[in-house]
Amino acid sequence: MTYVVTEACIKCKYTDCVEVCPVDCFYEGENMLVIHPDECIDCGVCEPECPADAIKPDTEPGLEKWLTVNADYAKSWPNITQKKESPDDAKDFDGMEGKFDKYFSPNPGSGD
Numbered sequence: 444m445t446y447v448v449t450e451a452c453i454k455c456k457y458t459d460c461v462e463v464c465p466v467d468c469f470y471e472g473e474n475m476l477v478i479h480p481d482e483c484i485d486c487g488v489c490e491p492e493c494p495a496d497a498i499k500p501d502t503e504p505g506l507e508k509w510l511t512v513n514a515d516y517a518k519s520w521p522n523i524t525q526k527k528e529s530p531d532d533a534k535d536f537d538g539m540e541g542k543f544d545k546y547f548s549p550n551p552g553s554g555d
Contacts, residue, residue, distance in 0.1 A: 444501055445478065445480045446483055446485065446490060446500055447478055447509045447513045448476050449497050450509070451493075451538075452475040452497035453474055453475045453536070454532070454539075454546050455494075455497070455529065455536050456476060457533065458476065458523065458525075458529070459526060460476070460489035461476070462492070462525065463489055464524070465488070466483070467524045468517075469489075470517045470523065470554075471520055471523040471552030471554050472520050472549070473548040473551065474530075477512065477516045477517050478498070479514075479518075480517070482517075487500070494537070495538075519551065520551045520554070521551055521552060523554050
C-alpha cells in the first residue's frame with residue numbers, strides 16, 4: 444500500500460503533509476502536490492494532516508487515475524519538504540469537485 448494525493452489538493456495545495464513526512468516523498472506541482480509511490484513507506488502520518496482530505500490510501504476503490512498522476516509527476520516535479528503558505532484563494536477551492544479538468548496544471552512548482 445502507498446498513499447496518493449487526489450483531486451481535492453488542486454488549487455488548495457496545503458502543505459501540512461510535507462512537514463510530517465519522515466521520508467520526504469512529496470513533490471510540488473504548480474497547483475497541487477503528489478506522492479512518489481516508490482518512496483512512500485505507507486506510514487500514513489500525512490493523511491490526517493491534510494485539511495482538504497486529499498490524501499488517501501491506494502487501497503480505496505477508484506484511485507487508479509490518481510496513482511498514475513502521482514507516479515508520473517513525482518518523476519518531474521521538484522521535491523518539497525517544508526511547509527509553505529497555501530494559495531490566498533485555497534479556501535475557495537476546498538471541497539470543489541471537477542477540479543482536475545478545469546484547473547490541473549502539469550507545470551512544476553518551486554520545491555524547497
